[in-house]
Amino acid sequence: MRIGELGEFALIARIARILKAPAPRKGIVQGIGDDAAVFHAGRSPQVLTVDALTEGIHFDFRYTDAESLGWKALAVNLSDVAAMGASPQFALVALSLPRHAVVDEVLRLAEGIRRCGKTFDTAVIGGNVSRSQSVWSVTVTVSGECRNGRPLLRSGARAGDIVCVTGRLGLSCTGLTALKKELAGFERAKRRHRRPVPRLAWIHELLRHDVRIHACIDVSDGLSSDLAHLCEASRLGALVDLGRLPIESGTRKAAALCRCNPYRWALDGGEDYELLMTMSQAEYLKAKRILGAQLTAIGTMIGRRTILGVWPDGSTRPLKAGGYRHF
Amino acid sequence: MRIGELGEFALIARIARILKAPAPRKGIVQGIGDDAAVFHAGRSPQVLTVDALTEGIHFDFRYTDAESLGWKALAVNLSDVAAMGASPQFALVALSLPRHAVVDEVLRLAEGIRRCGKTFDTAVIGGNVSRSQSVWSVTVTVSGECRNGRPLLRSGARAGDIVCVTGRLGLSCTGLTALKKELAGFERAKRRHRRPVPRLAWIHELLRHDVRIHACIDVSDGLSSDLAHLCEASRLGALVDLGRLPIESGTRKAAALCRCNPYRWALDGGEDYELLMTMSQAEYLKAKRILGAQLTAIGTMIGRRTILGVWPDGSTRPLKAGGYRHF
Numbered sequence: 302m303r304i305g306e307l308g309e310f311a312l313i314a315r316i317a318r319i320l321k322a323p324a325p326r327k328g329i330v331q332g333i334g335d336d337a338a339v340f341h342a343g344r345s346p347q348v349l350t351v352d353a354l355t356e357g358i359h360f361d362f363r364y365t366d367a368e369s370l371g372w373k374a375l376a377v378n379l380s381d382v383a384a385m386g387a388s389p390q391f392a393l394v395a396l397s398l399p400r401h402a403v404v405d406e407v408l409r410l411a412e413g414i415r416r417c418g419k420t421f422d423t424a425v426i427g428g429n430v431s432r433s434q435s436v437w438s439v440t441v442t443v444s445g446e447c448r449n450g451r452p453l454l455r456s457g458a459r460a461g462d463i464v465c466v467t468g469r470l471g472l473s474c475t476g477l478t479a480l481k482k483e484l485a486g487f488e489r490a491k492r493r494h495r496r497p498v499p500r501l502a503w504i505h506e507l508l509r510h511d512v513r514i515h516a517c518i519d520v521s522d523g524l525s526s527d528l529a530h531l532c533e534a535s536r537l538g539a540l541v542d543l544g545r546l547p548i549e550s551g552t553r554k555a556a557a558l559c560r561c562n563p564y565r566w567a568l569d570g571g572e573d574y575e576l577l578m579t580m581s582q583a584e585y586l587k588a589k590r591i592l593g594a595q596l597t598a599i600g601t602m603i604g605r606r607t608i609l610g611v612w613p614d615g616s617t618r619p620l621k622a623g624g625y626r627h628f
Numbered sequence: 629m630r631i632g633e634l635g636e637f638a639l640i641a642r643i644a645r646i647l648k649a650p651a652p653r654k655g656i657v658q659g660i661g662d663d664a665a666v667f668h669a670g671r672s673p674q675v676l677t678v679d680a681l682t683e684g685i686h687f688d689f690r691y692t693d694a695e696s697l698g699w700k701a702l703a704v705n706l707s708d709v710a711a712m713g714a715s716p717q718f719a720l721v722a723l724s725l726p727r728h729a730v731v732d733e734v735l736r737l738a739e740g741i742r743r744c745g746k747t748f749d750t751a752v753i754g755g756n757v758s759r760s761q762s763v764w765s766v767t768v769t770v771s772g773e774c775r776n777g778r779p780l781l782r783s784g785a786r787a788g789d790i791v792c793v794t795g796r797l798g799l800s801c802t803g804l805t806a807l808k809k810e811l812a813g814f815e816r817a818k819r820r821h822r823r824p825v826p827r828l829a830w831i832h833e834l835l836r837h838d839v840r841i842h843a844c845i846d847v848s849d850g851l852s853s854d855l856a857h858l859c860e861a862s863r864l865g866a867l868v869d870l871g872r873l874p875i876e877s878g879t880r881k882a883a884a885l886c887r888c889n890p891y892r893w894a895l896d897g898g899e900d901y902e903l904l905m906t907m908s909q910a911e912y913l914k915a916k917r918i919l920g921a922q923l924t925a926i927g928t929m930i931g932r933r934t935i936l937g938v939w940p941d942g943s944t945r946p947l948k949a950g951g952y953r954h955f
Contacts, residue, residue, distance in 0.1 A: 304734060305727035312734065313757050319738040320721070320745075320752040328717075329753055338754035340718055342773070343670010351720040351756050351769055358759050390655075391667055393678040394647070395767050400632035400955055407631060407639065411646040418647075425647040426656055427665035429678050430640050432685050432954040434763065440722050442678055442769040446669070627759040628727055 309627045331454060334534065336384035336519055337445075339452045346447040350381040356436035358627075364480040367406040369495035371413025374439040377521065379421050379499035380574040382445045384519040386453035386508055389421060389445040389501070394428035397438040410439070421501055449508050453578075458516035458535035462579035462602040465588070466547065467500050467595055470524055471563060474570025475552040478559060490551055497574040503592055504576060512588045516579045523571035523624025525608075531577060532608055541600035541620060543568075544613040564612075569623040636954045658781060661861065663711040663846055664772075666779045673774040677708040683763035685954075691807040694733040696822035698740025701766040704848065706748050706826035707901040709772045711846040713780035713835055716748060716772040716828070721755035724765040737766070748828055776835050780905075785843035785862035789906035789929040792915070793874065794827050794922055797851055798890060801897025802879040805886060817878055824901040830919055831903060839915045843906045850898035850951025852935075858904060859935055868927035868947060870895075871940040891939075896950035 304312050317333040330339035330346050337350035354360055354374045365373070375392060382389045394414060398407060418425055423443065476494030479487035500519075507514065518531045524546075532539055546567045556563035579602050580588065589596050603609075610620035631639050644660040657666035657673050664677035681687055681701050692700070702719060709716045721741060725734060745752055750770065803821030806814035827846075834841065845858045851873075859866055873894045883890035906929050907915065916923050930936075937947035 302731045303727065304725060304729045304731055307731050309757060312731065315731070315735060316723075316738045316757070319735060319742050326751045329751060332751070332753045333755065335754075338718065338720065340753060342674065342717075347669065349718065349720055349754060349769070349771060351722045351754070351767070353722050353724060353756060353758055353767065355724060355758060355760055357761050390669075391665065391676065393665065393676055393769060395678045395680050396643075397680060397682060397765065398631060398955075400630065402631045404629045404631055404634050404639065404642070408642060408646060411643045415646050424653045424656060424659070426659045426667060427662075427676060427678070428660065429680055430636060430643070430954065431680055431682060433682060433765075434684050436761065438724065438760075438765070440678070440680065440767045442676070442720060444676060444771070627757065628725075 304628045307628065312628060331452060335455050336381040339385065345450055346452055348382055348385045348387040348445045348447065348452065350378055351440060351442045352377050352381065353438060353440040355438040364477060365495050367409040368413035370439065371410040372417040372496045374441045375414050375417040375423065376497050376499050377574065378441045378443040379423065379501060380497065380519045380521065382443055383499050383501045383504045384453065384517050384576060385447065386449065386504055386517065387445040387447045389423040389443050391426045391444045392418060392423050393442040394425055395440040396428065396430045397433040398430065399433050399435050402437065421499060453514050453517035455516055455518050455531045455534035458531060458537055458579040458602045460537055460602055460604040462515055463582055463585040463598050464539055464541065464579050464600040464602060465585060465596055465598045466520065466575055466577050467503055467592065468575040469547045469549045470520065470573055470575065471548055471552045471566035471570045473497065473572035474566040475555045479555055482559060484555060484558060487551055487555055494572065497572065499574060500576045503595060506591055507588055510587065510591055512580065513584050514578050514580050518577050520573045520575045520577050521571060523569040524577065525568040525620055526622040526624030527577055529608060529622040536606065538603045538605045538607040539600050540603050541608065541610050543610050545597060545599050547597040571625045631955045634955065639955060658779060662782050663708040666712065672777055673779055675709055675712045675714045675772045675774065675779065677705050678767060678769040679704050679708065680765060680767040682765040691804060692822045694736040695740035697766065698737040699744040699823045701768045702741050702744040702750065703824050703826050704901065705768045705770040706750065706828060707824065707846040707848065709770055710826045710828045710831045711780065711844050711903060712774065713776060713831055713844065714772040714774045716750040716770050718753045718771045719745060719750050720769040721752055722767040723757045724760040725757065726760050726762050729764065748826060780841050780844035782843055782845050782858045782861035785858060785864055785906040785929045787864055787929055787931040789842055790909055790912040790925050791866055791868065791906050791927040791929060792912060792923055792925045793847065793902050793904050794830055794919065795902040796874045796876045797847065797900055797902065798875055798879045798893035798897045800824065800899040801893040802882045806882055809886060811882060811885060814878055814882055821899065824899065826901060827903045830922060833918055834915055837914065837918055839907065840911050841905050841907050845904050847900045847902045847904050848898060850896040851904065852895040852947055853949040853951035854904055856935060856949040863933065865930045865932045865934040866927050867930050868935065868937045870937050872924060872926050874924040898951045
């Protein structure tokens with residue numbers, strides 16, 4: 302069987318079954334299966350995460366530039382660190398480049414990484430450069446620590462929790478679509494697609510105010526997929542009020558221009574790098590006071606292991622995980 | 629200018645200039661420029677390293693199998709950890725696979741990683757799977773700690789130090805050549821090429837006996853290149869007695885069959901994953917008593933910043949760094 306037939310998540314599950322340490326190793330807090338791995342070392346739990354961006358798969362130089370690519374390659378990892386409630390510290394950068402790559406472009410990529418690292422207090426301390434046959438690929442590893450002592454896992458949600466999300470959904474998809482269809486305007490969306498903002502400041506603000514977050518994941522594949530990951534890890538389901546999804550007017554406008562459904566962009570678009578969290582009603586109110594319009598309650602965790610979407614017309618249908626699939 | 633014109637090490641130097649933290653960040657012991665990065669976290673210094681193996685560049689499925697590839701992808705990182713005098717702890721695995729990859733082959737790759745991890749006490753705690761357009765690529769990150777408190781850097785060599793190397797040189801190149809030319813036999817060399825052995829046990833044995841190693845690097849690019857890296861980091865030169873290079877009879881035999889110079893294989897072959905170290909004469913004698921035939925003195929560090937090779941015929945010529953170059 303080819304991996305294209307098995308599918309991405311089934312493949313990961315089978316790999317994980319082989320690689321999971323036979324006996325739980327001392328010090329591992331969270332192994333394969335969350336936004337980042339967590340282990341004990343010294344004072345506070347350490348997190349470690351890796352993500353790759355490959356030309357032709359994750360990006361296309363027709364729609365981005367080398368500096369933005371560098372920013373994004375680090376930012377998507379910082380988003381995973383944010384989803385653990387951790388603070389990033391160090392990064393390693395593994396570059397795979399074709400021989401014909403232009404030196405100045407590679408240095409612009411490095412500049413993008415540097416800027417993102419400077420903005421989010423992450424130092425690049427090592428890496429690797431090797432040749433590829435034809436396309437660029439950037440694989441970044443980030444280490445960090447949970448300064449508040451406890452990582453936010455996908456698996457901690459409880460039935461009755463409020464499901465909430467930061468920022469706006471579908472904005473990255475809006476930007477990419479506007480770039481592909483050469484729509485004028487939509488600058489904020491285009492920029493968000495090229496240079497996503499990891500929500501480190503917001504999650505740390507919540508943790509600083511002792512908001513008790515039960516579960517957290519970043520929205521990288523798409524809300525529908527990432528909520529499914531959170532539900533599966535927590536062995537619960539969810540009811541999502543689609544009418545409450547935080548969708549910008551720009552997204553609605555671009556979707557109308559393209560005759561697309563803006564809800565599908567918000568659900569399946571992916572690459573928003575917002576944080577999807579669950580918490581009790583009381584903690585949500587506290588969080589809402591802190592983040593204001595940047596936090597939106599979109600549903601409730603339920604005991605039944607199914608994810609239901611309530612559409613604005615009142616119809617309720619199972620919400621299929623429909624985000625990006627590699628295979 | 630294309631990176632093919634600039635060259636691998638000049639490119640790395642230019643990237644490093646951009647990425648190096650403007651102010652030395654608290655906690656960084658060794659940033660870009662050694663086998664692994666080192667930083668302080670908790671009790672002992674932590675190391676972090678990353679390496680990628682890409683199909684068509686680093687390996688070819690005509691000469692290796694998926695399980696060996698998995699082993700090697702982890703082992704080459706463990707070799708970097710060994711070169712720091714550290715102990716590996718955790719690994720992240722980022723796989724990039726074409727849609728047509730066969731599931732069972734991917735699982736065999738995972739099995740190879742698992743076996744190598746089990747052998748060298750390293751737990752895989754996370755990773756990433758994404759699609760590639762056509763070739764396989766495996767990028768492994770390994771974290772570890774310097775239990776003896778101090779990492780072994782490339783930069784600590786002193787003039788007058790003995791230069792010594794573990795194991796045999798040119799064995800991996802012998803194996804690859806035997807595979808390519810379909811030479812029967814040479815099984816040990818072929819296996820060594822496919823499944824290199826990180827020298828963790830040997831370096832820890834030396835450290836356990838308090839052998840004071842001034843500088844250390846693993847031989848991945850090739851002795852001539854890696855000695856040049858060590859000399860550059862230490863701002864010294866070296867005199868290498870080529871007649872003393874630890875070359876197996878199998879390597880000499882295969883080289884004779886192919887009308888090749890076995891010294892070139894030992895100098896430039898690369899992928900031996902042995903350790904190249906420098907230490908005082910007294911410490912070398914101590915180390916030699918511990919490792920016996922597995923340690924060979926091959927030269928001396930000199931104050932003049934040049935690397936000279938003394939050939940078996942008595943002629944002395946500058947030793948050009950001739951190992952593998954990506955660009």
